[in-house]
Each structure stands twice: as C-alpha cells, then as structure tokens.
Amino acid sequence: MKNIIFFIWFFISPLIAGAQPDREIMRCVSEVSQDSISSYIATLTGFHTRHNLSSLTDPDKGIGAASRWLYQKVAGWIPLSGGRLSVENIQYTTGGSGTRLDRKAELTNVMAVLKGTGSQEILLLAHYDSRVDDNSDSTSFAPGANDNGSGVACLLESIRIMAGIPLQATVRFLFLSGEEHGLLGAACMADMARSQGWNVTAVINFDMIGNTLAGETGHRDNTTTRVFSAEGPSRELARYIAETATTYVDNMNVALIYRNDRYGRGGDHTPFLNAGYTAVRICEFHENYDRTHQLVREENNTLFGDLPSGVDNEYVRKNTGIGIAAVMSLAKAPAAPVNVQMNTRVLSNYTELEWEPSSGPGLVKGYYVVIRETDQSRWQKKIYTEETRIRIPYSKDNYFFGICAVGHEGHQSLVSVAD
Numbered sequence: 102m103k104n105i106i107f108f109i110w111f112f113i114s115p116l117i118a119g120a121q122p123d124r125e126i127m128r129c130v131s132e133v134s135q136d137s138i139s140s141y142i143a144t145l146t147g148f149h150t151r152h153n154l155s156s157l158t159d160p161d162k163g164i165g166a167a168s169r170w171l172y173q174k175v176a177g178w179i180p181l182s183g184g185r186l187s188v189e190n191i192q193y194t195t196g197g198s199g200t201r202l203d204r205k206a207e208l209t210n211v212m213a214v215l216k217g218t219g220s221q222e223i224l225l226l227a228h229y230d231s232r233v234d235d236n237s238d239s240t241s242f243a244p245g246a247n248d249n250g251s252g253v254a255c256l257l258e259s260i261r262i263m264a265g266i267p268l269q270a271t272v273r274f275l276f277l278s279g280e281e282h283g284l285l286g287a288a289c290m291a292d293m294a295r296s297q298g299w300n301v302t303a304v305i306n307f308d309m310i311g312n313t314l315a316g317e318t319g320h321r322d323n324t325t326t327r328v329f330s331a332e333g334p335s336r337e338l339a340r341y342i343a344e345t346a347t348t349y350v351d352n353m354n355v356a357l358i359y360r361n362d363r364y365g366r367g368g369d370h371t372p373f374l375n376a377g378y379t380a381v382r383i384c385e386f387h388e389n390y391d392r393t394h395q396l397v398r399e400e401n402n403t404l405f406g407d408l409p410s411g412v413d414n415e416y417v418r419k420n421t422g423i424g425i426a427a428v429m430s431l432a433k434a435p436a437a438p439v440n441v442q443m444n445t446r447v448l449s450n451y452t453e454l455e456w457e458p459s460s461g462p463g464l465v466k467g468y469y470v471v472i473r474e475t476d477q478s479r480w481q482k483k484i485y486t487e488e489t490r491i492r493i494p495y496s497k498d499n500y501f502f503g504i505c506a507v508g509h510e511g512h513q514s515l516v517s518v519a520d
C-alpha cells in the first residue's frame with residue numbers, strides 16, 4: 102500500500118503537544134492558584150507532624166488527622182464532578198521486623214479517582230507523611246511544608262481544577278503514607294494496580310516541588326524543574342512532560358534528568374517503575390538540606406526545618422501547571438501504538454517502520470513518526486501518516502525513530518520507540 106505523507110516540517114512549534122494548544126488545558130493551567138496552594142500547605146503543617154507512627158486518633162495532630170482532612174477536602178469537590186469524582190481510604194498494615202518502621206502500624210493512602218470515559222489510567226502520586234532527621238521521632242514538630250506539602254498541594258489543586266472536566270482517561274490521585282519509611286504506601290498501591298489490572302499509561306510522582314534555593318551554594322532557580330526518568334518508556338513520559346510544559350506553562354523549563362532519582366534517595370514512583378509501569382518523578386531543581394528533614398530550630402542565625410517560609414508558592418503553581426498540562430494532554434489522547442518495528446534487514450538510506458494500530462480506533466486520527474539525531478535529547482522532527490507503516494528518506498543508522506498516535510483534536514499519545 103502506498104504510504105501517504107501529509108506533511109513534514111522541521112518544527113519550531115512544540116512537537117508532542119501539537120501546534121494548536123488546547124484552550125481547555127490553557128484555562129485549567131491558568132486557574133492554578135498560589136493562594137490555594139499556600140492554604141493547603143498551611144493546613145498540612147498545622148498537623149504538627151505527619152510521621153508514620155504519629156497519632157491516628159488525635160483530632161488535630163498527627164498523620165491520622167492529616168489523612169481525614171485530605172479525604173474531606175477531596176469529598177468537598179465531588180459535587181463539581183457530575184458523579185465522576187470519588188474518594189476512598191486504602192488501609193494497609195506495615196512495619197515491624199524487616200522494615201524501617203519500629204513497630205507494626207495501620208497506615209492509610211487516600212485515593213481520589215476522577216473517572217474517564219476510556220480504559221486508560223493515569224496515576225499522580227504525592228506522599229503526605231513527614232519526618233525529622235531522627236526517623237523514629239514521631240512527636241517532634243515535622244511540618245513537611247516542602248517535603249511533601251508541596252506535592253500534596255499540587256494534587257489537591259489539580260483535583261479542584263480538573264473535577265469538572267470530562268476526560269477520556271481515568272486519573273487516580275494517590276496521597277501516600279509510608280514514604281519516609283521505605284516507600285511503603287507506594288508499594289501497597291503498585292501491588293493493588295497489578296492485582297486489579299489497572300491499565301496504567303503513566304505514573305507521575307510529585308515530591309518536593311517548592312524549594313528554589315540551593316542550600317550551600319546559594320544558587321537560586323525558580324524557572325527550572327527536574328523530571329527524573331529511567332531509560333525506556335519512562336524517558337518518553339519525561340519528554341512528553343517537557344513538551345507540554347513548553348506549550349502551556351510560561352517561565353518554566355524542564356530539565357530532563359537521565360536517572361530514576363537522586364543519589365542515595367528514593368521516591369514513590371520507584372515501586373511502580375519496578376512493577377513495570379511507566380513512572381517519573383517531578384522535583385525542584387535545587388534542594389536545601391537545611392530545610393529537609395531537619396528539626397525546626399535556629400542555629401548561628403540559620404533557620405532549619407521544613408517550614409512554609411521555605412516554599413516558593415509561585416514555583417509550586419508552575420509545577421502544578423506542568424502536571425495539569427501533561428495529564429490533560431495524555432487524558433485526551435489515544436493510547437500509544439504498540440509493537441513498533443523497524444526493518445533493519447535491508448541496506449537502504451530509507452527507513453521502513455511498521456506498528457500495530459492504537460486501541461480505541463474511534464479516537465485515533467493518525468500517527469506521527471518522530472525523529473531525532475542520536476545525540477539529541479528531544480524529538481526534532483515529525484511526519485504525519487494515517488497508515489500503520491511508512492517508508493521515509495532518513496537513514497536508520499543516523500537517527501532514532503518513534504511513533505505516537507494523534508487524536509481528532511490533535512492530542513498526542515506517548516511515543517513508542519522503534520526497535
């Protein structure tokens with residue numbers, strides 16, 4: 102069959118997000134409010150500590166009070182959603198011997214589900230537990246404003262804004278406990294995703310997205326955020342987030358970090374990655390170790406502790422916009438094509454690619470072949486086709502190739518890389 106190439110361009114316009122921004126996504130990104138973010142963080146720090154062994158029953162203090170507040174906060178937005186938003190507590194027993202928790206504990210993950218019309222699911226993660234440097238200290242003030250009040254605020258604000266928007270994909274917002282004692286809540290949810298067969302397209306973890314100052318060096322950056330990704334499909338999710346950020350969020354650049362997480366430290370996306378899911382972490386560009394996991398105190402005119410004064414709410418606002426732009430773009434797009442094959446048997450300066458059609462045929466308008474030079478980080482060129490095989494005048498030896506599906510309104514799936 103003759104391949105039909107509709108157009109090729111060396112683009113200046115954003116690649117993955119499409120040339121025409123989606124007005125609904127633009128509006129949602131513009132609705133993210135610094136005031137909302139700052140009020141969520143103030144409430145979270147008001148629980149004194151959200152340590153995993155802190156009180157479950159005290160009405161005002163401890164991780165139990167925090168989880169009940171999260172549940173109630175989400176429940177308050179259910180009327181906005183036309184019945185699509187729901188919230189539930191997922192309780193699990195963990196701790197004791199063989200874990201980093203001193204004793205057994207019953208912990209709670211709070212899961213908000215915004216039901217879509219299709220079968221794809223997108224997971225957004227933020228841990229809501231907190232700690233000080235002594236990880237067995239369950240009573241000292243551990244405000245956790247940035248780690249991870251900032252990520253929790255991002256998810257809450259995303260629910261508030263997206264609750265009224267019908268989407269194709271289901272979005273699950275997971276407020277996770279147990280992170281500071283070994284990613285326990287995330288492991289519980291990754292098991293649940295597997296055992297219940299969730300059809301997960303992407304997992305995005307927001308953990309520490311509000312600090313802009315590098316502690317020792319004094320460098321400050323409120324216009325760059327990091328997306329950590331392991332090689333493979335997760336790297337394509339990171340590239341997707343970078344492209345949608347370019348389209349929808351002003352004064353914010355995405356640094357693609359080609360590693361799963363920071364040295365010596367972990368995050369809640371990792372149990373999902375290890376379970377075979379496409380998972381990345383969004384995290385501030387600079388960290389301030391005087392403000393992370395420290396007992397709140399003043400020493401030699403230096404303030405220690407994870408207080409709201411260390412959070413730049415404008416930076417959290419922009420990071421939240423990045424999440425909303427990526428999630429809504431993905432949630433409006435068809436599924437990614439699968440089994441993308443490149444013919445490496447023939448010696449030719451043309452490249453032949455073939456793939457299986459994306460699921461949900463009603464949603465797919467066509468496909469982009471995306472191309473980049475082998476030393477480039479971002480996809481550089483794209484070619485549109487409505488077929489599922491193509492022959493293009495680019496040598497397979499000089500480029501990487503991938504395929505993404507495009508819907509009738511121009512929303513694009515994640516890229517499946519050819520091999």
Ligand SMILES: [Zn+2]
Nearest residue numbers: 248249308309
């Ligand atoms: Zn954290």
